[in-house]
Amino acid sequence: MDQPFEIRTARLWMGEDGIARKTIKGGAEETLADARQSVNALQQLTGGRPAPLLVDMGGLRAITRDARRYYASDEAARSTSALALVAGSPVGRVCGRFLLGLNPPLYPARLFDETGEALGWLKEFIV
């Protein structure tokens, strides 16, 4: 496993299976600055090549509109080939729905209840 990245709202690392992981810290409220940091960290982890990403949303308490729009941008798409969101909590589920519903990313993305199920789906996108 590569050296993990710690940002204000999350921890990111690259798994040995070629799937990048992001775990949101408890009580985090993600803003545009946090989203930029997250994408930047992911780009460093993947070496600039798009990789599948698993996000554990359990700790997320809110995400701003600007942050959601940024995740749907071209810039964010450069480091992500597919996105699996694991709800983790009712709040995580609501935030996930907003992310995928109002600001759908440019790459394949789905919301899951189980991490195992999410990883199974992401494996299809490992190059």
Next chain:
Amino acid sequence: MTADARVRDPRIEQILDVLLQLAGGNLQARGRPSDRADDLDAVMTGLNMLAEELTATTVERREAEETLRRAQEALEEKVQERTLALTSKTQDLERLNDELQQFTYVVSHDLKAPLRAISNLVTWLEEDLGERLSGENRKQLDLLRTRVQRMHKLVEALLDYSRAGRAAGRIESVDTGTLVSEIVHSYSMPSRFRVIIAPDMPTLATNRLQLQQVFANLISNAIKHHDRPDGNVWVSARRANGGYEFQVADDGPGIDPRYHQKIFEMFQTLTARDKTEHTGIGLALVKKLVQEAGGQITVESQLGRGTAFRFTWPQ
């Protein structure tokens, strides 16, 4: 269920309060979820996010409306500027046109006096020299008189052209059948030449002089340019667009379609002036008169198949 469990969660009050504020127009209203991240917090978070979307789209809509309003104002300003520029240009053109017409009128008018003088001089020379004039000299004087007469006609035609549409003609009831008949009788034409006037020619309220000039020019052209002494000219009319469409058609030599536009231009003639006496202004004058009256003129013709001029004349 215990009494404590029935105590309402304060977050419900908060959610209701945020909803009421949003409904009242306070789009900045937000709730504060707890750390439990349970269903109620999910509702609160969702409500906050919806409020944020609503605020953002409202702001975006207002900005778009403002941009649209500014663009509309700029466009209206531009249209106003262009309209002013166009109005000014139109006024300039009208003034130039008036000046040109005035110039044409003055020049034509002033040319008549020296022409009359030359004509008189020729007559006096003939009278004074009498029998001493050789046959060649007499021929040259005749030629000079013919040229002067031609120039006089040209000047008259130019005067007519510059006057066309300017004279404040009286509107009167005009029986076009009688009008055409009078024009025809004023011409001396070959005995076998016929001008056939349709029996249903209309009576209309218009400027008699202008309509008379149009018919006179078209009929005289048809006679003058005909290649046979037993030619026919037909004059007819029909209702068209609230006015009338008149037709002056002949069975003469016809006009090559290549020249259909050219014939309406000033000084354009299709035959040598020595062959047929004309100024090259007649059809330009006709077109101007028709347009001044609010009508249009067209020609239909093929070489060897006669010619039909049609013009519309508003009622």
